[in-house]
Amino acid sequence: MANARCTDSGLPVSGEFALIERYFTRPSARAVLGVGDDCALLQSAPGMQLAISTDMLVAGRHFFPDTDPRLLGHKSLAVNLSDLAACGARPLAFTLALSLPEVDAPWLQAFSEGLLALADAHQCELIGGDTTRGPLTICITVLGEVPMDAARLPVPTSALLRSGAQTGDDVYVSGSLGDAALALRALQGQLPLTAPLPSALLAQARQRLDAPQPRVALGQALRPLASACADLSDGLLGDLGHILARSGCGARLDVSQVLPLLATRQHCVGGPAQFDATYGTELALQCVLAGGDDYELVFCAAPAQRLAMDALAQSLALALTRIATIEAEPGLRLVDAQGAPLQASFASFDHFTP
Amino acid sequence: MANARCTDSGLPVSGEFALIERYFTRPSARAVLGVGDDCALLQSAPGMQLAISTDMLVAGRHFFPDTDPRLLGHKSLAVNLSDLAACGARPLAFTLALSLPEVDAPWLQAFSEGLLALADAHQCELIGGDTTRGPLTICITVLGEVPMDAARLPVPTSALLRSGAQTGDDVYVSGSLGDAALALRALQGQLPLTAPLPSALLAQARQRLDAPQPRVALGQALRPLASACADLSDGLLGDLGHILARSGCGARLDVSQVLPLLATRQHCVGGPAQFDATYGTELALQCVLAGGDDYELVFCAAPAQRLAMDALAQSLALALTRIATIEAEPGLRLVDAQGAPLQASFASFDHFTP
Numbered sequence: 001m002a003n004a005r006c007t008d009s010g011l012p013v014s015g016e017f018a019l020i021e022r023y024f025t026r027p028s029a030r031a032v033l034g035v036g037d038d039c040a041l042l043q044s045a046p047g048m049q050l051a052i053s054t055d056m057l058v059a060g061r062h063f064f065p066d067t068d069p070r071l072l073g074h075k076s077l078a079v080n081l082s083d084l085a086a087c088g089a090r091p092l093a094f095t096l097a098l099s100l101p102e103v104d105a106p107w108l109q110a111f112s113e114g115l116l117a118l119a120d121a122h123q124c125e126l127i128g129g130d131t132t133r134g135p136l137t138i139c140i141t142v143l144g145e146v147p148m149d150a151a152r153l154p155v156p157t158s159a160l161l162r163s164g165a166q167t168g169d170d171v172y173v174s175g176s177l178g179d180a181a182l183a184l185r186a187l188q189g190q191l192p193l194t195a196p197l198p199s200a201l202l203a204q205a206r207q208r209l210d211a212p213q214p215r216v217a218l219g220q221a222l223r224p225l226a227s228a229c230a231d232l233s234d235g236l237l238g239d240l241g242h243i244l245a246r247s248g249c250g251a252r253l254d255v256s257q258v259l260p261l262l263a264t265r266q267h268c269v270g271g272p273a274q275f276d277a278t279y280g281t282e283l284a285l286q287c288v289l290a291g292g293d294d295y296e297l298v299f300c301a302a303p304a305q306r307l308a309m310d311a312l313a314q315s316l317a318l319a320l321t322r323i324a325t326i327e328a329e330p331g332l333r334l335v336d337a338q339g340a341p342l343q344a345s346f347a348s349f350d351h352f353t354p
Numbered sequence: 355m356a357n358a359r360c361t362d363s364g365l366p367v368s369g370e371f372a373l374i375e376r377y378f379t380r381p382s383a384r385a386v387l388g389v390g391d392d393c394a395l396l397q398s399a400p401g402m403q404l405a406i407s408t409d410m411l412v413a414g415r416h417f418f419p420d421t422d423p424r425l426l427g428h429k430s431l432a433v434n435l436s437d438l439a440a441c442g443a444r445p446l447a448f449t450l451a452l453s454l455p456e457v458d459a460p461w462l463q464a465f466s467e468g469l470l471a472l473a474d475a476h477q478c479e480l481i482g483g484d485t486t487r488g489p490l491t492i493c494i495t496v497l498g499e500v501p502m503d504a505a506r507l508p509v510p511t512s513a514l515l516r517s518g519a520q521t522g523d524d525v526y527v528s529g530s531l532g533d534a535a536l537a538l539r540a541l542q543g544q545l546p547l548t549a550p551l552p553s554a555l556l557a558q559a560r561q562r563l564d565a566p567q568p569r570v571a572l573g574q575a576l577r578p579l580a581s582a583c584a585d586l587s588d589g590l591l592g593d594l595g596h597i598l599a600r601s602g603c604g605a606r607l608d609v610s611q612v613l614p615l616l617a618t619r620q621h622c623v624g625g626p627a628q629f630d631a632t633y634g635t636e637l638a639l640q641c642v643l644a645g646g647d648d649y650e651l652v653f654c655a656a657p658a659q660r661l662a663m664d665a666l667a668q669s670l671a672l673a674l675t676r677i678a679t680i681e682a683e684p685g686l687r688l689v690d691a692q693g694a695p696l697q698a699s700f701a702s703f704d705h706f707t708p
Contacts, residue, residue, distance in 0.1 A: 006704055038437040038440035052447075059488075085395060096408075128407060133412075133415060229392075230392055246391070
C-alpha cells in the first residue's frame with residue numbers, strides 16, 4: 001500500500017494510490033510506520049504478545065451488495081475486533097485489503113467513515129493494505145496485544161483460549177443472541193407474510209445484524225476471570241462446540257435458559273408467548289442456538305467467579321447469562337426445562353455446508 | 355480460523371473447519387499459538403519490530419482463473435514476501451484468507467502444497483486465516499521482523515524504507531526485469547502472430563510470471579548498505595517513482611542501461627538486435643520500465659558501497675545493476691545513451707487505471 005504521487009516524474013497520478021491517500025491515509029499514532037511504504041512497522045511493548053486474526057467478507061454471502069457502506073465499514077472491522085475480544089486482547093492496528101468493482105467516491109467516503117469511526121473508538125490504527133478492482137470483497141487482518149504469562153502451560157500467555165474449560169465451570173454468554181439471524185430471515189422473506197416483524201422490532205434486530213458491537217472491554221476484563229472464551233460468529237452451538245472440542249470436555253445446556261436471550265422475542269407485543277404463537281418456538285431456538293453473526297462472547301468460568309461476573313456485568317451494563325455447565329463427558333447435550341434431552345438438530349453456520 | 359470438529363455434540367463435521375484442518379493446519383513452530391483459536395499469538399524478540407504487509411489477488415485480474423493452483427499458492431505468498439524483502443525484514447508468519455467458488459479437493463491440495471513449500475523455504479509459518487465461499491480471491495497478510503534502531507530518525511528502525519534516498523546515490527535493480535510482463539502479453543495474444551515467442555523463451559519468461567522468487571536474502575543483506583528500497587510489483591517507473599516521491603528527490607535513468615535487463619531479449623536467437631527488429635524496442639522498453647509483476651528490488655546506495663554491492667551480487671549469485679543516479683531535482687528523467695531526454699510516456703500498472 002502506498003500513497004506516493006508521482007506528478008513530477010511525468011507519470012499519471014495513479015488511481016489506486018490516489019484512492020488510498022484520499023480515504024485511508026492518516027498520520028500514524030501508535031505504529032512506528034503506517035500507510036505508505038512496502039510494509040508497516042509495529043513495535044510491541046516488552047512482555048507483550050501479538051494477537052492476530054483475519055476475516056474476509058464477500059458481497060452476496062456475508063452482506064447484501066447494497067448494504068449501507070458506512071455500516072459495512074463498521075461491520076468489517078467489528079467482526080475482526082470480536083476475535084481480539086475473544087482472546088482478551090487490546091486492539092492495536094489493522095490492515096485492509098479491498099477489492100472493488102469500480103471506484104465509487106461516495107461509497108468509499110461512507111465506507112471509510114464507518115470503518116475509521118470504529119477504529120478510533122478502539123484506538124485501532126489502519127497501518128496498511130491493498131486495493132484492487134474485482135468482486136466486492138473486504139479482508140481485514142487485525143493485531144492486538146496481550147501480556148505473556150510464562151507460568152501458564154502449555155501456552156505461555158494471558159490470552160483467553162478456547163482450550164481452557166474445566167469440568168464444573170459455568171458457561172456464560174454476553175448480551176442477547178439470535179436477533180441478527182432473525183433480521184436476516186425477515187429481510188430474506190423467510191418469515192410468514194401474514195405476520196411480518198413490526199418495523200420497530202425489525203429495526204432493532206437489524207441493528208444487531210448491521211452494526212455489531214465487538215465486546216472488546218468485556219474480553220479484556222475476562223482475562224483473569226474466565227477459563228476459556230470464543231466469540232459468537234457462527235452460532236452458539238458451533239462456537240461453544242469449539243470450546244468443548246479444544247478443551248476435551250462436554251456441556252449440558254438448558255434451552256429454556258437461552259430462549260429469553262432473543263431480544264426480539266422478549267420485546268414482542270404480547271411477550272414471548274405471543275412471539276412463539278406467531279413464529280414458533282423452533283424459529284426462536286434456531287436463531288439463538290445456530291443463528292450466527294451475534295459477535296457476543298461465550299465463555300467459561302469457575303463457580304467461584306459468580307460474584308465477580310455479576311459485578312462485571314453491572315460495570316459494563318451488559319448482561320452475562322449462565323446458560324450451561326461444563327461436564328467431563330464430551331459432547332453438547334441440549335435439555336429442556338425438565339432436564340429431558342432435546343432431539344432437534346441445529347446446523348451451525350458454515351460457508352461450505354449447503 | 356478454527357479446526358475444531360464437533361462430531362460428539364451431534365453437529366455435523368463442519369465443511370469449513372474440516373477443510374482448514376485438512377489442508378492448512380500444521381503444528382506451530384515459531385508462533386506461541388497457531389491455527390485453531392480466535393486469534394494466533396506471536397511474540398517478537400526484544401529489540402525487534404514487526405513488519406506487516408497485505409496483498410489481495412483476484413482471479414481474472416491478478417491471475418488466470420485456470421492457473422496451476424500449485425503456482426498460484428507459491429505466487430500468493432511470494433508477492434507478500436517480496437514486500438518484507440523490500441524492508442529487509444526476516445519472514446515470521448502469515449495469515450491466509452481464501453474465497454473459493456467451490457470445494458475442489460485436488461485444487462486445494464495443490465494450492466496448499468505450493469503455498470507451504472515457499473513458506474517452509476523462508477521459515478514463514480501459516481498461523482491463521484479464514485475461508486469462505488465466493489469469487490476466487492486470495493488475501494495474505496505477512497509478518498516479518500527487523501531490529502529497531504533508536505538512533506535513526508525520524509523512523510527509529512533498521513528497516514529499509516522508501517524515504518531514504520540521497521542526492522548522488524546510485525540506483526540499482528536486482529535480477530532481470532520485464533519478462534513477466536512479456537509472458538503475459540504473449541499469453542494474451544498481444545505479440546505479432548507472425549512472430550510468436552519461441553516456446554523455450556516463453557517458458558522461461560512465464561516462469562517469471564508464475565513463480566517469482568522474492569528477494570528475501572537480498573533485502574536483509576541490504577539493510578546496512580542501502581539508503582532506500584522498494585519491491586518491483588507495479589513496474590520500475592512506478593516503484594522507483596515511489597522512492598523519489600517519498601525521498602523528495604529525482605533521478606536520471608539511462609534506458610540503454612535497463613534494456614539489457616529483459617532476459618528474453620538477451621536470450622533471443624540472433625540477440626537483442628533480432629528481438630528489437632521482430633518486436634520493436636518500444637515493446638522491450640514497455641516491459642522493462644512499466645511491466646510490473648517482477649518482484650525484484652529497486653534500491654539506492656551511496657557510491658562508496660559499490661564494492662560491497664559487487665561482493666553481495668557475487669555471494670547471492672544475483673545481478674545487481676546500476677541503472678540511475680539520484681539527483682536533487684524532483685522527477686524521473688529518462689535519457690538515451692547519448693543523454694538526450696526520452697519523450698515516451700509509460701504508464702505504471704494500476705488496478706484502477708483503465
